[in-house]
Amino acid sequence: MSNPFPAALAPAPGRAGGLRSITIPRGRIEPETGLLDYVVRNDAHTWIRRGGGLVAFGEVTRFTTSGPDRFAEAQRWWRSELESAEVINGLSVPGTGLVAFGSFAFSKTSRHPSRLIVPEIIIGCRDGQSWLTYITDDADAELSAEAAEAVLAAYLEEVDPARAPHPEDRLAAGVLTEEQYLEAVAGGVRRIQAGELSKVVLARDVVAELGSPVATAQVLRELAVRYEDCWTYSVDGLIGSTPEMLIKVEDSTAQARVLAGTLDRAGAPADDPGYAERVLAGSAKQLHEHSIAIDSLTRQLEPFTDSMTSHSEPFVLQLPNVWHLASDVRARLTRDGGGEVPTSLALVEALHPTAAVCGTPTTVAGALIRELEHLERGPYAGPVGWIDAEGNGEWGIALRGAVIESSTRVRLYAGCGIVEGSQPQAELAETWSKFRPMIEALGLSH
Ligand SMILES: C=C(O[C@H]1C=CC=C(C(=O)O)[C@@H]1O)C(=O)O
Helix, strand or coil, X not given: CCCCCCCCCCCCCCCCCCCEEEEEEXXXXXXXXXHHHHCCCCCCEEEEECCXXXXXXXXXXXXXXXXXXXXXXXXXXXXXXXXXXXXXXXXXXXXXXXXXXXXXXXXXXXXXXXXXXXXXXXXXXXXXXXXXXXXXXXXXXXXCHHHHHHHHHHHHHCCCCCCCCCCCXXXXXXXXXXXXXXXXXXXXXXXXXXXXXXXXXXXXXXXXXXXXXXXXXHHHHHHHHHXXXXXXXXXXXXXXXXXXXXXXXXXXXXXXXXXXXXXXXXXXXXXXXXXXXXXXXCCHHHHHHHHHHHHHHHHHHHHHEEEEEECCXXXXXXXXXXXXXXXXXXXXXXXXXXXXXXXXXXXXXXXXXXXXXXXXXXXXXXHHHHHHHCCCCCCCCCEEEEEECCCCEEEEECCCEEEEEECCEXXXXXXXXXXXXXXXXXXXXXHHHHHXXXXXXXXXXX
């Protein structure tokens, strides 16, 4: 694919030289451990699934922004960085060459900074084949395999220790108490019954107060091993393992995984193989909740595509903590007059927020979330992922995750889709099932 960012823009302010990068192939990585051997520093940026993906260290430059134009502004910045970049990359694989990791606030009214970060070194792996990308803005730096390996070796010299549970570790209430969350859900159901909207997603937080500093790398390794069907992310203090792919772009193909409809696996009968299928896929309430989410995604994606396929019925996705109703969507992206397809970030802008994390209609649901939730979602339920110079990228929805607020304070988030038939107690219980991956990876219990 040629450069999808053709417009010439001025170099990014405050930077003397442009970005320079070299990508070198590095042979096979063991599928069992994959990239996890590199997740040894708490400051790693990660995007990992089934041993493949990207692990990165350091930071060459970043862009921060907020507000309704945060996606467009981030795209403009990325484009301007690419305009002045020098890139040595013999591999035509998505995720090679220049890459920025990103995390965006859920809300256009949030003051939480959305960000794109260009790391200094990236180890990438796809189908067992790995590569190394070294990025610098030093005009005099040597771009060679030796230089890249030396930079990586320097990062790997300093690894962060694992952590044992501490007697003072505890889970504290977040902004809303459980009782207040029950009231919020009941309020949401009433508004749906009154005909104002058909679905709203209401979230809450809990806070992990730790007796010793959080071991982020250890948490990420545990999430990645346990939740191998999810995408384990870490971007600037936002960590988690999401089962939901907002949009993945590879050349002219886009893919999404839409989830809505949840069944807790804790307490499910072990000797009943048809249980999830019957209780989840057989529930009119869950199917209704799911159909709203899949409709919103396909409606927003459709204008960018020549063709689109998805399952006619959702399938049951089994994760260690829950079952979900899931639909995979695959689309061929439409080329514009110049032969370019939209970048992954352009699609993120068009798709976010989906009904899986906001509701339907979007504006009514967004206003009701602000009214009932009393929570600054920050990056929770916002897009998290990466983009490369071709516009390829993977952007998950930042679910089943947490924000590291300090070395001993981690805020966890979870939400539930509320529809007409929702029961507040059941939704509260569902939030606990969604907190569980992070609670366990942090070494806590509930
Ligand atoms: C909002 C969350 O999950 C969404 C994604 C999958 C299933 C959902 C549900 O069944 O309610 C939610 O829509 C969350 O994990 O915080």
